[in-house]
Amino acid sequence: xxxxxxCYGKKSMAVKNRIRGTTVMLSSKLKEKIKNHQKPIGMxxxxxxxxxxxxxxxxxxxxxxxxxxxxxAPGNERLEELCxxxxxxxxxxxxxxxxxxxxxxxxxxxxxAGGLMIPWVETVEQLDLIEKxxxxxxxxxxxxxxxxxxxxxxxxxxxxxELEAGLFVTCQIETPLGxxxxxxxxSRDFLDVVMTGPxxxxxxxxxxxx
Numbered sequence: 001x002x003x004x005x006x007c008y009g010k011k012s013m014a015v016k017n018r019i020r021g022t023t024v025m026l027s028s029k030l031k032e033k034i035k036n037h038q039k040p041i042g043m044x045x046x047x048x049x050x051x052x053x054x055x056x057x058x059x060x061x062x063x064x065x066x067x068x069x070x071x072x073a074p075g076n077e078r079l080e081e082l083c084x085x086x087x088x089x090x091x092x093x094x095x096x097x098x099x100x101x102x103x104x105x106x107x108x109x110x111x112x113a114g115g116l117m118i119p120w121v122e123t124v125e126q127l128d129l130i131e132k133x134x135x136x137x138x139x140x141x142x143x144x145x146x147x148x149x150x151x152x153x154x155x156x157x158x159x160x161x162e163l164e165a166g167l168f169v170t171c172q173i174e175t176p177l178g179x180x181x182x183x184x185x186x187s188r189d190f191l192d193v194v195m196t197g198p199x200x201x202x203x204x205x206x207x208x209x210x
Contacts, residue, residue, distance in 0.1 A: 026166035110146030115168025122177035
């Protein structure tokens with residue numbers, strides 16, 4: 001009947017809207033807190049990657065967690081699980097890849113990370129690489145794919161741009177060359193904050209025992 005077809009049409013549209021959904025804003029709250037000069041508090045996971053910690057952190061008022069793939073080894077399957085749970089909890093999971101490398105940055109975003117902490121940044125070429133790796137064309141070379149699509153509201157360019165806007169991106173200054181480049185690093189608009197790696201920086205400056 002006409003009435004049945006109208007109801008079916010409405011149900012189909014409702015299902016389609018649920019499938020399309022809205023873009024998960026990943027680290028938007030964390031980014032906003034920093035812009036408002038508030039001090040976020042987070043933790044780093046290096047040795048133990050039990051996903052239940054995320055619920056405990058969220059419940060106790062923390063703002064983010066860093067999953068350390070530079071010094072730790074969670075594996076891609078566990079990393080994807082942590083990122084997925086972080087999105088479900090609205091709790092940013094920031095991934096620190098082992099190196100400033102396109103494949104590793106792309107993999108972290110594709111897995112669905114809420115952001116990135118890139119270690120040991122000390123050259124303009126590395127900054128350019130980070131930008132290209134994080135953003136899709138025309139700004140960069142990152143294509144859509146992987147579980148991160150579940151965080152996007154759809155597969156349109158607009159949906160992916162919204163997802164990119166929710167990513168938290170930072171890099172670490174850990175060498176004397178990085179210190180010399182600090183003004184250039186700080187000028188890059190895709191970086192939300194600039195951080196030091198105090199232990200490595202002290203070591204590379206010969207100040208570890210000072």
